[in-house]
Amino acid sequence: MPWASFKHIFYTLIIFIFISSSSLANTRYPLTVTDGLGREIVIEEQPQRISSKTLFTDAVLLELVDETALSSLTDLAINPNYSLIIDRLPESVPLLGLNIEMIIANRPDIVFAANWSDAAKLSMLERAGITVFRLQAPKNIDEIEAEILRVGKIVNHNEAAQQIVARMRARLKSDIIPAKHKLTGMDYNPWGTSSGQDSSWNGLLEQAHVDNIIKDYATDKYGQVPVSKEMIIVLNPDVLFIPAWVYGNESTAEQFKQQVLTDPSLQSVNAIKNNRVYQVPHALRGVYSQYFVDAIRFINHAVYKS
Numbered sequence: 001m002p003w004a005s006f007k008h009i010f011y012t013l014i015i016f017i018f019i020s021s022s023s024l025a026n027t028r029y030p031l032t033v034t035d036g037l038g039r040e041i042v043i044e045e046q047p048q049r050i051s052s053k054t055l056f057t058d059a060v061l062l063e064l065v066d067e068t069a070l071s072s073l074t075d076l077a078i079n080p081n082y083s084l085i086i087d088r089l090p091e092s093v094p095l096l097g098l099n100i101e102m103i104i105a106n107r108p109d110i111v112f113a114a115n116w117s118d119a120a121k122l123s124m125l126e127r128a129g130i131t132v133f134r135l136q137a138p139k140n141i142d143e144i145e146a147e148i149l150r151v152g153k154i155v156n157h158n159e160a161a162q163q164i165v166a167r168m169r170a171r172l173k174s175d176i177i178p179a180k181h182k183l184t185g186m187d188y189n190p191w192g193t194s195s196g197q198d199s200s201w202n203g204l205l206e207q208a209h210v211d212n213i214i215k216d217y218a219t220d221k222y223g224q225v226p227v228s229k230e231m232i233i234v235l236n237p238d239v240l241f242i243p244a245w246v247y248g249n250e251s252t253a254e255q256f257k258q259q260v261l262t263d264p265s266l267q268s269v270n271a272i273k274n275n276r277v278y279q280v281p282h283a284l285r286g287v288y289s290q291y292f293v294d295a296i297r298f299i300n301h302a303v304y305k306s
Contacts, residue, residue: 027156036115036136043110043131046156051108053098054135055116059085059289060148061112063164064157070108072096080179081245081282084291104128112151138288139223140203141168141296148290164290170205171293177304179209185239185271185303186214187280190246190256192227199223200288208299213237237305240271244279253279278302 023136031043052058058073067090075097076082077089084133089095096102098121103111108130113122115134122132133154138144145165152161186194187201195201195212196219213235217225232240242260246252257279268271284295 011214027153027158031154033133033150033154035134037134039134041131041133043133043154046107047109047154049106049108049129051103051106051111051156053096053111053113055083055085055287056135056147056289057112057151058083059291060151060161060164061155062088062090063290064152064160065155067093069155071108072103081247082286084283084287084289084294098122098261100124104130110154137218139198139200140189141172141207141292143203144168144288144290144292168290168293172296175293175297176208176300179304181302182209182211183238183276184213184235184236185210185241186212186227186232186235187241187285188227188232188245188260190252193224194227195219195224196225199294201285204292204295204299207296208303210239210303212297229263229301232266232269236268236270238274239276239278241278241280241299243282243285245282276303 027046029043029045033041033043036042048069050061050065050069051071052061052073055076058077060068061073062085066194070090070093072094073096075095077085077097080086094102094106097108098113098118100121103125110131110133111122111125113132113134115136117134121159122134126132135147135151136143144295145168148164149158151163152164185205188194194214196217197212197215198219199222202212202215202223212225214225219225240260242257243253246256250277257277260266260277261272271277278299280295280298284291284298287295
């Protein structure tokens with residue numbers, strides 16, 4: 001059995017177990033859960049005040065709990081280059097980075113952080129008696145669904161979490177255009193890399209019915225593959241995805257687009273030849289919450305709608 005198929009079955013089983021075990025009953029506390037660093041975390045009772053320090057939990061918690069239960073969300077939640085929830089942010093909830101003093105002053109029962117967040121700062125929160133749950137960033141739709149259900153279980157909103165997952169599945173079924181002829185594609189950026197098998201981008205392309213032409217190449221620890229112009233010519237993708245925004249310079253993305261489109265050495269590449277070069281908004285490019293479906297839809301419709 002191919003590894004991708006095995007993983008899909010594995011995560012579907014996890015999701016089934018979550019739904020089966022939680023649909024008829026509330027979460028029982030104390031609850032022991034394993035975080036994104038593989039550590040067992042004991043949650044003594046249902047969190048009443050919750051601090052989110054990831055865009056993933058910002059998006060999920062806004063659909064799970066009342067705003068009065070949120071002690072803070074991330075400061076990135078208001079940034080249009082990163083956030084898809086700007087129009088949903090409650091005025092009453094502070095937006096904070098990993099500011100230890102302010103988080104402690106807000107006295108949350110639990111802080112949701114990323115497994116790559118500043119370890120020293122998170123340890124300070126734990127020494128202050130605050131429970132910290134570090135999430136592993138999901139890389140595909142199955143992992144996202146499982147993580148949503150896990151967060152729902154932690155905060156005792158199992159049914160609401162199941163509803164988020166159900167809406168995701170319904171949208172995938174109704175909004176995504178089937179591919180009569182699956183096209184090949186890859187992302188490409190000004191620093192000369194593309195996203196391989198071990199990346200959320202690869203999972204996104206799979207769901208959008210685009211074959212990631214770079215997926216079989218060795219990646220670095222960030223899931224990236226070094227790519228040259230010569231490599232693009234040899235691979236000859238049907239579709240090329242480039243950034244719509246680049247950190248540090250507002251004009252870089254547009255300049256890079258023009259370079260790609262007019263580069264004489266790339267004119268034989270199918271994506272250039274057939275005008276299939278698409279800029280992807282950064283907020284969609286990096287999303288890994290329930291809004292992953294919006295990113296899938298964007299890619300799928302860009303490629304197959306016409």
